[in-house]
Amino acid sequence: MSFKNPKLTVVGAGPGDIDLITVKAIKVLKTADVVLYDALVNEELLSYINPEAEQIFVGKRRGCYKYQQEQINELIVARAKTHGHVVRLKGGDPFIFGRGAEEMEYAADFGVETAMVPGISSSLAVPAYQNIPVTKRGSAESFWVITGTTKEHKLSKDVALAAKSNATVVVLMGMGKLPEIIQLFQQENKNDLPVAIIQNGTRSNEKVGIGTVDTIIDIVKEQELSNPAIIILGEVVKHRAVLANVQQEFANI
Structure with missing residues (x-):
């Protein structure tokens, strides 16, 4: 194997719909010597990878860790040293709760x-x-x-601060803490605040639950919503129904 400059490129795969990956990301995948990809990455995207590249699944899901984060860090460096260009393909955006920054810092240290x-x-x-x-x-x-969920597996204290604001609140990786989140909003007398929970967002198997702070837990049980899901709390959730009503009115004309 000829010597190649060791390099790591951390790439965001987008939220799930394969059409939401960027053109630049596809170009990078075609230059990869090794690709390490996560559980939340749509596997259809793997068809864009250089066919000669090694593909390694390093996904993490709750209760199931094929690789610990420390092992992933070490694997990135080892493969970069022996193979050249390592692409770390991560769901969504790697700098938004994706640990992409940590992996880059670790690699740079070597x-x-x-x-x-x-x-x-x-x-x-x-x-x-x-x-x-x-x-x-x-x-x-x-x-x-x-x-x-924080590093200590606790609910972020920022949720309590956000509950006091008039801002839209989007909670990632929060389904396991949903009762705690709802309680914080109830303490702020926001019982009727609209809430949406979207599971497998942008994918063909997407599921949606719409309710309020007081009703959403029952809706989650009824519709059997679970991870991976996003929680949205705020008046903006009403826009969905407003738009649907307007479209229905035009359809009836």
């Missing part, structure tokens, strides 16, 4: 050149696919994107 290709974040695209804007004039002037 003299590996690093680069990053942003991806379309599920925090924006998944609500958008259901006609839910995270900001809307008159409804929300800002939005929070918060991880539901």
